[in-house]
Amino acid sequence: MSRSEKAIFTNMCMIYDDNGRVLVQDRVNSNWPGVTFPGGHVEKGEPFSHSVIREVYEETGLTIKSPVLCGVKQFQTKDDERYVVLFYKTNQFGGELKPSKEGNVFWIQRDELCHYKLANDFDEMVKVFELENLSEFYYHKEGGHWHVNLF
Template structure:
């Protein structure tokens, strides 16, 4: 986020910078948070979804981007934590993905 930048504006800008797509009509669908049992902090990510976009998909310094069928998504080599995030985007009853560190390993739960 840039100083004094609203969350939605930040998400729109980041999507454009990383994919070349201009998105609109974003809906907040949930949050992802990390916590650590030995430290007093939380890292919170706001999760937005939309089906409204324009432009041509192009890769950036952040990595290669491309379209794929939904049925092949979970079997693909995904960014760490993406498979666990996917239910938040697809199930309206879920709104939170909570990661926590316990006994030298990461765990998660959907809420």
């Protein structure tokens, strides 16, 4: 029995400042619309940390530095691929904020996040970004329904 499996790697980054704000993206993607943090796919052979720096720049115009890996989201796709989202966070950034084809980007106070239409289960994902005792967001299917587990 093989111990390998097909996988898709992506990333997401919580960018925050000293004034209690976080950078969010209002995604226009019909597969997962709503407010979330910016991020995207890891290219074949690309280091994970480079991918998050590249994706944040492409989607926001900001250049981030020293992204810290703070958690993981994972689930199996309908094609039985493991879909992995690497969660990063940083408060080191520069550049001029600009929207992309992925959606508009803007700063909000962190405590106002709940007042926006969030992408599905994003409120649970934020816990992994922020709580030291959590490192994983995991979907599993049971009885034909998807369930969220936080570890």
